[in-house]
Amino acid sequence: MKSIPFPTLQRLCTLFQILTDLKKNTHLQTSSLELAALCGTTAFTIRKDIATLGVTGNSGQGYAVEKLMQLIGNSLGFFEKKRIGVIGIGSLGSALIKHSGFNNNEFEVVAAFDSNINKIETTKAVVPLFPFYQLSSVVNRLKIDYGLLAVPPDAAQGVTDKLVESGIKGIINFAPIIVKSTDNTIFIRNVDMAAELRILTAQNYVKSIEHLHQ
Amino acid sequence: MKSIPFPTLQRLCTLFQILTDLKKNTHLQTSSLELAALCGTTAFTIRKDIATLGVTGNSGQGYAVEKLMQLIGNSLGFFEKKRIGVIGIGSLGSALIKHSGFNNNEFEVVAAFDSNINKIETTKAVVPLFPFYQLSSVVNRLKIDYGLLAVPPDAAQGVTDKLVESGIKGIINFAPIIVKSTDNTIFIRNVDMAAELRILTAQNYVKSIEHLHQ
DNA sequence: CTCTAGCTGTGATTTATTTCACTAATTTAT
DNA sequence: ATAAATTAGTGAAATAAATCACAGCTAGAG
Structure with missing residues (x-):
């Protein structure tokens, strides 16, 4: 298998999500056109992306949702459950610990860490909490x-x-600094959430300027 | 000014963040090479990106941090304060309300909304909370x-x-569905945080496979 | 005052990605 | 059974973006 271009990899991850949703809604059959609409891209791109995973061989009539999901999942290792640690149990960290996207049959949050010992002793959480100095040993043990x-x-x-x-x-870093x-x-x-918003505002600003200059 | 390619826009947003940090550390002068290292790209790219904003005319000796920050900020409208509303005050929403990245001289969270009236009455927050049915009127009024x-x-x-x-x-959508x-x-x-992690795991998986096949 | 070192600005080139156009396969309707 | 409609697969073309190479500028040293 030739190596997968990064934009393709990103879209395949999105596709997997979409297929999971379709399956949940007992939508069994789909097409490149439908997937393109859901994914926010074109049918060409969807077909090319799927092609990078190797031939599926169902030219006439679209894709079977389940089969395509299996193909993507197997190709990218989505069916092996991953063990997650959350570092920092401020409000964002706490939200991540509970987030449904990280607690399902794909991911499992198995530990959280914080430098503040008090916080560890007083916080109620659904996962074991550890002081920061045990990071290495716990990462290994769990x-x-x-x-x-x-x-x-500044700690990131x-x-x-x-x-x-x-x-x-x-590692996924949510702190507003590039680590x-x-x-x-590795x-x-x-993932800088404020930067995402900044991008949005910049697009808007540039658009409004272009509007003036046109 | 010619239109700015999207990858360039993204990097300029990152650059702005980096320049803000440099300024905070009283680092007054910089170069494309240094910025490239901090930004995780190459010096060529940094210079090209800056060039899209129009000529700065400091060919000989690097960039003044403050001046470059002003140039980017003015070009992309970062100095106009933006008013933010958070919709959904679950654990993630609550974290966003408090997040320092959304409460500074660039952004201000001015309201939050939830469909659960009980939650609105019982939650303590630093911003006014509104029931979901008032969304339109409050967006306009504030x-x-x-x-x-x-x-x-499913509500997104x-x-x-x-x-x-x-x-x-x-809109920035944090729900794991494409809206x-x-x-x-508009x-x-x-921004699907679980998808970000999925991309990471996929990269790893593909790498390990390639390793086997090599 | 001149030379040198270091840096930016930018047209040209290369690489990567998307889009297209067409072929082949499959299903459905008649 | 055949025609029509729909859809995937894919090499080729077009577009977009990153990279390069080098000319030109600036500051500081001698």
Whole structure:
């Protein structure tokens, strides 16, 4: 199998989500056109994306929802359950611990960490809480695969380094700073929610300017 | 000014964040090379990106942090304060209300909404809370520019439609479903946190497979 | 005052991605 | 059974974006 372009990988992840929803609504059959509409892209793109996973061989009449879901899920490893750790139990961290998207048959939050010992003792949570100094040992013992970073921005890079040392497979950083690792076998994604909003406002602003200048 | 490619716009938003941080640390002068390292890209790209904003005319010796920040901020409208509404005050919504990234001199959360009247009466929050049926009127009265959607996925599209009707400028949807508007003057970004993690796991999985096959 | 080192600005090139156009396969209706 | 309609698969073309290479500018050292 040739390597998958990143935009394609992103869309395949979205497709998987869409197929899961379709299945839930007992929508058994679909087509590239329908998927394109749901995914916000074109039918060409959907077909090309699916083609990168290898031939499925059902040219005449669309895709079977379940079969396509299995194909994508198997190709990208979505059926292996991943163990998640949340670092930082402020309001965002607490929300992540409870978030349905991280507690299902794909992901499981198995631990959370905070530097504030008091908080650990007083917070009620559905997952075990640990002080930050136990990060490495707990990551190893509980076999945590991925970390969700919800600490203040000035702590984010330090925690990242510690996580990488501990042998974690990947990190999603929600702090508004770009964290990196010198070890480029570790995948890191920086998700800055305020930046997302900033992008939106910038698009709007640029549009309004162009409108004036036209 | 020619229109700005979307990847460039994204990076300029990141750059603005980085420059803000540099300024805070009294780092007054910088270069495309330094910015590239902080931004996770190359110096070529940084220079090209800045060039899309029009000539700055400081060819010889790097960029003044403050001046570049002003240029980007002015070009993309970051110095006009935006008024934010949060819809859905579950754990994620509550976290967004308090999030420092949405409460600074760029953004201000001015209201939050929920369909559950009980929750509105019993929740303590730093912003006024409103029942969902007042959405349109409050968006108008409080001049809310942007909406952050943190409602359950099956409610997300309905709320989106209502927000668009109310004349909002843009929406960030955190529910794990793709919401759309037929009115394409409204900018919408779907931020699915679980999808971000799924992308990460997929990258890892594909990498491990390639490793086996090599 | 001149030379050097370091940096930006930008047209040209390369690479990546999307879009297109057409073929082949399958189903449905008659 | 055949025609018509629908849909996937895919090499080719077009578009978009990233990268490069180098000319030109600036500041500071000698």
